[in-house]
Amino acid sequence: QSVLTQPPSASGTPGQRVTISCSGSSSNIGSNTLNWYQQLPGTAPKLLIYNNNQRPSGVPDRFSGSKSGTSASLAISGLQSEDEADYYCAAWDDSLNGVVFGGGTKLTVL
Amino acid sequence: EVQMVQSGAEVKKPGESLKISCKGSGYSFISYWIGWVRQTPGKGLEWMGIIWPGDSDTRYSPSFQGHVTISADKSISTAYLQWSSLKASDTAIYYCASPLLGVPWAFDIWGQGTMVTVSS
Numbered sequence: 001q002s003v004l005t006q007p008p009s010a011s012g013t014p015g016q017r018v019t020i021s022c023s024g025s026s027s028n029i030g031s032n033t034l035n036w037y038q039q040l041p042g043t044a045p046k047l048l049i050y051n052n053n054q055r056p057s058g059v060p061d062r063f064s065g066s067k068s069g070t071s072a073s074l075a076i077s078g079l080q081s082e083d084e085a086d087y088y089c090a091a092w093d094d095s096l097n098g099v100v101f102g103g104g105t106k107l108t109v110l
Numbered sequence: 111e112v113q114m115v116q117s118g119a120e121v122k123k124p125g126e127s128l129k130i131s132c133k134g135s136g137y138s139f140i141s142y143w144i145g146w147v148r149q150t151p152g153k154g155l156e157w158m159g160i161i162w163p164g165d166s167d168t169r170y171s172p173s174f175q176g177h178v179t180i181s182a183d184k185s186i187s188t189a190y191l192q193w194s195s196l197k198a199s200d201t202a203i204y205y206c207a208s209p210l211l212g213v214p215w216a217f218d219i220w221g222q223g224t225m226v227t228v229s230s
């Protein structure tokens with residue numbers, strides 16, 4: 001059981017916009033910034049969004065993040081086949097004194 | 111090139127000890143936290159703990175405290191994750207990562223992962 005809650009799966013067709021939610025509590029998302037990671041099959045995770053809505057250099061602007069209260073979401077617009085991956089949210093948790101991850105969402109591009 | 115290179119895959123028996131490594135290069139190794147993350151087969155990511163290589167200040171996830179040891183040798187820019195007595199449930203891929211963006215806990219550099227298999 002992960003501390004942050006994500007839907008196990010999401011899907012969309014090429015060109016569509018999809019969103020992935022991440023729900024937490026006051027000790028994590030509610031009081032700290034949220035990061036998103038993309039993990040392509042067989043590879044290490046890659047930082048996709050940091051500080052709730054910032055993109056590292058090289059990440060397309062099709063990816064965007066937002067946060068409100070104890071929830072956050074990742075939006076992917078203009079969905080492409082190469083976006084098929086697992087997506088994880090993560091944040092520092094003040095109660096656990098460590099980083100907590102969501103259970104991950106497997107995105108399928110139909 | 112900034113990179114973190116981890117040691118190779120390991121196959122061990124229950125009860126055996128193990129130490130895997132993560133070598134950083136292309137950046138100031140002692141100036142960034144290094145975290146360890148576990149990924150069990152077909153499962154998600156679990157944060158195990160972090161170390162500040164400059165002074166070896168270490169923090170553990172409660173889930174892993176007492177079962178693993180995180181250390182670092184700044185003279186060779188290498189961090190370690192070790193077990194004194196492995197269990198079958200330790201079978202997983204282990205990643206090291208660092209927040210080189212300078213944003214706390216936003217891990218933007220990752221090692222390639224080390225697969226650890228524990229089986230009798």
